[in-house]
Amino acid sequence: xxxxxxxxxxxxxxxxxxxxxxxxxxxxxxxxxxxxxxxxxxxxxxxxxxxxxxxxxxxxxxxxxxxxxxxxxxxxxxxxxxxxxxxxxxxxxxxxxxxxxxxxxxxxxxxxxxxxxxxxxxxxxxxxxxxxxxxxxxxxxxxxxxxxxxxxxxxxxxxxxxxxxxxxxxxxxxxxxxxxx
Amino acid sequence: xxxxxxxxxxxxxxxxxxxxxxxxxxxxxxxxxxxxxxxxxxxxxxxxxxxxxxxxxxxxxxxxxxxxxxxxxxxxxxxxxxxxxxxxxxxxxxxxxxxxxxxxxxxxxxxxxxxxxxxxxxxxxxxxxxxxxxxxxxxxxxxxxxxxxxxxxxxxxxxxxxxxxxxxxxxxxxxxxxxxxxxxxxxxxxxxxxxxxxxxxxxxxxxxxxxxxxxxxxxxxxxxxxxxxxxxxxxxxxxxxxxxxxxxxxxxxxxxxxxxxxxxxxxxxxxxxxxxxxxxxxxxxxxxxxxxxxxxxxxxxxxxxxxxxxxxxxxxxxxxxxxxxxxxxxxxxxxxxxxxxxxxxxxxxxxxxxxxxxxxxxxxxxxxxxxxxxxxxxxxxx
Numbered sequence: 001x002x003x004x005x006x007x008x009x010x011x012x013x014x015x016x017x018x019x020x021x022x023x024x025x026x027x028x029x030x031x032x033x034x035x036x037x038x039x040x041x042x043x044x045x046x047x048x049x050x051x052x053x054x055x056x057x058x059x060x061x062x063x064x065x066x067x068x069x070x071x072x073x074x075x076x077x078x079x080x081x082x083x084x085x086x087x088x089x090x091x092x093x094x095x096x097x098x099x100x101x102x103x104x105x106x107x108x109x110x111x112x113x114x115x116x117x118x119x120x121x122x123x124x125x126x127x128x129x130x131x132x133x134x135x136x137x138x139x140x141x142x143x144x145x146x147x148x149x150x151x152x153x154x155x156x157x158x159x160x161x162x163x164x165x166x167x168x169x170x171x172x173x174x175x176x177x178x179x180x181x
Numbered sequence: 182x183x184x185x186x187x188x189x190x191x192x193x194x195x196x197x198x199x200x201x202x203x204x205x206x207x208x209x210x211x212x213x214x215x216x217x218x219x220x221x222x223x224x225x226x227x228x229x230x231x232x233x234x235x236x237x238x239x240x241x242x243x244x245x246x247x248x249x250x251x252x253x254x255x256x257x258x259x260x261x262x263x264x265x266x267x268x269x270x271x272x273x274x275x276x277x278x279x280x281x282x283x284x285x286x287x288x289x290x291x292x293x294x295x296x297x298x299x300x301x302x303x304x305x306x307x308x309x310x311x312x313x314x315x316x317x318x319x320x321x322x323x324x325x326x327x328x329x330x331x332x333x334x335x336x337x338x339x340x341x342x343x344x345x346x347x348x349x350x351x352x353x354x355x356x357x358x359x360x361x362x363x364x365x366x367x368x369x370x371x372x373x374x375x376x377x378x379x380x381x382x383x384x385x386x387x388x389x390x391x392x393x394x395x396x397x398x399x400x401x402x403x404x405x406x407x408x409x410x411x412x413x414x415x416x417x418x419x420x421x422x423x424x425x426x427x428x429x430x431x432x433x434x435x436x437x438x439x440x441x442x443x444x445x446x447x448x449x450x451x452x453x454x455x456x457x458x459x460x461x462x463x464x465x466x467x468x469x470x471x472x473x474x475x476x477x478x479x480x481x482x483x484x485x486x487x488x489x490x491x492x493x494x495x496x497x498x499x500x501x502x503x504x505x506x507x508x509x510x511x512x513x514x515x516x517x518x519x520x521x522x523x524x525x526x527x528x529x530x531x532x533x534x535x536x537x538x539x540x541x542x543x544x545x546x547x548x549x550x551x552x553x554x555x556x557x558x559x560x561x562x563x
Contacts, residue, residue: 021360025189028362034189036360062473062552063359063466 003056004141005065008133009082010074012049015130018156020051022134026144026152027055035060048078055143070141072133073098074115093136111136113175119168128168131157135172146173190363192330192356193218196286197226199334200258202368204375205284206232207257209246211239211265214298215354216288219260240265244272244285251281252410254378254401256338260286263305264295266312273347274313275412277435280388280396282341282376284334286350288357291520291547300547301354303465303520309349310495316432318439320446321349321495325468327361332371333492339374340446344438345396351494353520355466355549380405386417388431395438439496449498450490454505457487459559462502462529463518464491466549471518473552474559484559485511494525499532506536514562518542518550538562 006023008016017038024036038051052065067087073079073094083092083104092110094100096117100110113136119129131153138149150166157165190198196219200208208223224234233250237243240261247257261269266287276283289305291297305312309321320340324333334350341348379398382389387408388397400406409419414428422428439446450468452475454460461471468490475486489505491498506512515537517526526541533539542558544550 021189024360028187028189034361036189037358060361061469061476063355063469064549064551066551 004143005068006053006070006137006141007050007065007068007082008072009048009050009078011078012047014074015127016049017051019130019134020053022152022156023137023143024053026148029148029151030144032056033058033060035063037063048075048081050082070137072137074129091140111179118171122171123164123168125164128165131165131168132172135169136176139173139176186365188363188365189360190327191218191358191360192327192352194222195327195330195363196334197222198365199331200338201226201230202371203335203338203373204256205258205338207247207250207255209235209237210243210259210261211237213262213265215290215357216260216262216286219286240268241272244269247283248272248276248281251283252402254404258284258286262288262290266305266308270313274315274317276347277317277319278412279410280345282345283347284337284341284350285347286352288352288354290354291545297547301466301520301549303353303467305351306494306521306524309351316436318346318435319349319495320346320439320493321351322492323351323465323494324356325465325490327359327363330356331363335371339372342374342376345376353466355469382406387419388415389417443496446493447496447498448492449501450492452488454487454489455509456511457485458511458513459484460487460489460512460515461518461555462489462515462525464494464525467518467520470550470552471555474555477552477556484563486559497528502532506533512537515539516542516558518555520544520550
């Protein structure tokens, strides 16, 4: 039974909730079983926000994630908050501005990527960091096909921003392929 | 709006889609977390299908407007959370005595008063049955998945129409805000019930039960004979009466239409209850943690666990629970897991009558019960 649990974290407004919805929708369109949920309330305003997607070949019963297979953090605060709820196999993806404690680097696979800077400087849209993140996450986990990811992105971004966001998605995937070289 | 048959939806959104498939054409309410997406999607979707959405001045206005629409012949719904559910209680009683079909969604939040607006809870279980005063008929349905938000909302409307009663759709934040796959089954593939319409009451009176039916026929206001609608006990013409015999026969009929036909209303799920040693009774979103615990238990060498899940929580599937207790000779304990301080456990204890120990696993801190907590409780009590 293949089951992948993804936790995306950042600060309110960075779009990590939308990121998990896009991944979930793409995987669902590919015929997988999916769950998406997020923290609401004071926890979701400002400070750090958290959203989760579970993708599985089989029916998913429990709706929450205890220890994710992949933890993505776009801010230092969100990494600090969620770094301990992990298992030895958890893969970390963090923005390159974030300081990752040595013990995490020693024990886990950690991708440190310029997600926020690339959104600003390459895509020229700060708001595309979550879409870059989707490309990164899917390139590592392969929970959905690229075609389904692109359709899901177009389904959720504002009209007129489709091309920019598709470029962001592809840039995310490219970052991982370059990283692995 | 996508017309795909399979869609990724939030539980709250699936309720609206199920309601529209069932024929809902009127929604009135006042938005409140964690039910707000129901109002939002109703506002978007109803105009697309020729229906009406009204945001009222408060929750009381919401249910009152929905009742008015129903009296005029439309299938109507309102949705709220705990604080609004308390405000709607008077009109739920009105729907019960005046026999007005309506679906009321309560997406529960933690605590009394305004409590914890965004945290899951199941503390309104008893209120859903007894919140409005006096003996009254009510049907309460609680979904455990986004798919059930769709299909069970259809059933909620069917029950409201067939029995002319208020039906409470009792949700929790776990399912209301969960996104998962949902099959948008089109109306032509569903069983859809409609109240029986007779614009002239077959020459009899508005509240007379005609041959072959168990509720009076219905004449939509504006399209049939006028009749009086009141919250007082009334005669067959709908006018108030103090007559004890008429009061008794009306109250008995209101209660009997549910209790005598409960086998058509009760619905539940049994998972491995035949030979389990511990049976967990749960409903709504809590069932997902219980199923998670069952998955974990299978990986370990753990006790045999079963799950009994009322989908219709009121009237409680009492006969089904009794049957398991009589036939399962391995059963050593029942644990009732719920996000409150012990409400369903009271009903289960009443039914079990001490034949096996019935223990509560309650939680009221605004977090969800986890599979680990379920397994720990089983071990502690074993």
